[in-house]
Amino acid sequence: MNWDDTAPPTDTDADGRLVGAAADGEDQAVEAALRPKSLAEFVGQERVREQLDLVLKAARQRGATADHVLLSGAPGLGKTTLSMIIAAEMEAPIRITSGPAIQHAGDLAAILSSLQEGEVLFLDEIHRMSRPAEEMLYMAMEDFRVDVIVGKGPGATAIPLELPPFTLVGATTRAGLLPPPLRDRFGFTAHMEFYEPGELERVIHRSADLLDVTIDPDGAAEIAGRSRGTPRISNRLLRRVRDYAQVKADGAITRDIAAAALKVYEVDKRGLDRLDRAVLAALLKLFGGGPVGLSTLSVAVGEERETVEEVAEPFLVREGLLARTPRGRVATPAAWAHLGLVPPQGAGPGGNGQQDLFGA
Ligand SMILES: Nc1ncnc2c1ncn2[C@@H]1O[C@H](COP(=O)(O)OP(=O)(O)OP(=O)(O)O)[C@@H](O)[C@H]1O
Numbered sequence: 548m549n550w551d552d553t554a555p556p557t558d559t560d561a562d563g564r565l566v567g568a569a570a571d572g573e574d575q576a577v578e579a580a581l582r583p584k585s586l587a588e589f590v591g592q593e594r595v596r597e598q599l600d601l602v603l604k605a606a607r608q609r610g611a612t613a614d615h616v617l618l619s620g621a622p623g624l625g626k627t628t629l630s631m632i633i634a635a636e637m638e639a640p641i642r643i644t645s646g647p648a649i650q651h652a653g654d655l656a657a658i659l660s661s662l663q664e665g666e667v668l669f670l671d672e673i674h675r676m677s678r679p680a681e682e683m684l685y686m687a688m689e690d691f692r693v694d695v696i697v698g699k700g701p702g703a704t705a706i707p708l709e710l711p712p713f714t715l716v717g718a719t720t721r722a723g724l725l726p727p728p729l730r731d732r733f734g735f736t737a738h739m740e741f742y743e744p745g746e747l748e749r750v751i752h753r754s755a756d757l758l759d760v761t762i763d764p765d766g767a768a769e770i771a772g773r774s775r776g777t778p779r780i781s782n783r784l785l786r787r788v789r790d791y792a793q794v795k796a797d798g799a800i801t802r803d804i805a806a807a808a809l810k811v812y813e814v815d816k817r818g819l820d821r822l823d824r825a826v827l828a829a830l831l832k833l834f835g836g837g838p839v840g841l842s843t844l845s846v847a848v849g850e851e852r853e854t855v856e857e858v859a860e861p862f863l864v865r866e867g868l869l870a871r872t873p874r875g876r877v878a879t880p881a882a883w884a885h886l887g888l889v890p891p892q893g894a895g896p897g898g899n900g901q902q903d904l905f906g907a
């Protein structure tokens with residue numbers, strides 16, 4: 548494997564939360580050990596796996612280089628993992644770089660011209676590449692050729708350079724930001740979905756085996772339910788629960804141990820953390836469930852507007868706890884139920900506000 552050491556860290560949006568989906572430093576250190584190495588080991592994403600399996604098998608049978616593959620999906624769902632699996636399945640070397648690392652077309656030309664035949668080029672955060680590099684990539688993907696510009700000004704000339712066939716694997720969390728000409732040049736696009744709890748349980752059992760941690764099925768289910776559909780979060784929560792089990796018990800993870808540990812870390816039964824609950828609580832208790840403007844809500848929580856909008860809200864919206872409407876943020880009945888509060892009109896399921904969110 549050949550890491551491009553000019554690449555800046557790609558986790559610029561890591562937010563340091565236990566339930567944040569971006570990779571933090573500790574994740575990066577352990578992820579290599581926990582990554583499935585083959586398609587057969589890769590949990591869930593059945594359709595993507597089946598389709599990719601066909602693409603790769605067919606290419607192998609023809610003795611050809613696999614078509615370019617675009618992987619899109621939220622952080623922590625397995626895009627980097629799949630890119631490495633593609634290389635492993637093709638028995639090809641992989642070269643890893645990222646959009647932000649390629650600011651000049653020359654950077655890309657240097658990488659492309661050093662590829663071996665059949666090599667996999669993994670281009671993470673492909674939506675963050677510069678425009679000139681992007682245009683060079685179009686030609687490289689389609690014709691396996693680049694024009695290298697030599698000289699400056701009126702005397703500059705373009706020297707065509709043949710490239711060996713290679714497989715570009717692009718990854719993006721924002722497929723919608725890719726220009727259509729780029730998207731169209733991928734032979735296969737895989738959309739990664741959030742994982743079902745049962746799939747995350749399998750991820751957790753697999754990781755526990757690799758980390759040599761004892762966990763029972765209820766313990767795995769408890770962690771899976773709080774993982775926001777994201778294997779990276781499952782693995783991170785598993786490590787924190789392991790710490791707790793080791794210090795406070797005999798090291799084995801049960802449902803009670805998992806619930807008690809995640810109560811300490813303030814990750815509730817639904818995977819909300821303290822910030823998520825603070826946003827919901829302000830919306831319900833101070834504004835009667837809304838609608839209220841984002842700025843007002845942010846001031847009430849004591850957070851930056853961007854933090855509320857980009858860090859807390861996406862998951863609350865996905866969970867059906869909060870809606871963004873033209874008139875402002877509105878809580879859903881599920882939000883009242885989750886915090887154990889009664890909506891003002893007394894409608895909907897109620898409680899006394901004493902609900903145990905942590906199940907510990
Ligand atoms: N299908 C899966 N089966 C088992 N483990 C998985 C699976 N998908 C992801 N993981 C685990 O989750 C972690 C994060 O995966 P990965 O780094 O591939 O995510 P990503 O989509 O590249 O995230 P980002 O957008 O932040 O780069 C890895 O350690 C990997 O072990």
Ligand SMILES: [Mg+2]
Nearest residue numbers: 626627628671
């Ligand atoms: Mg990645």
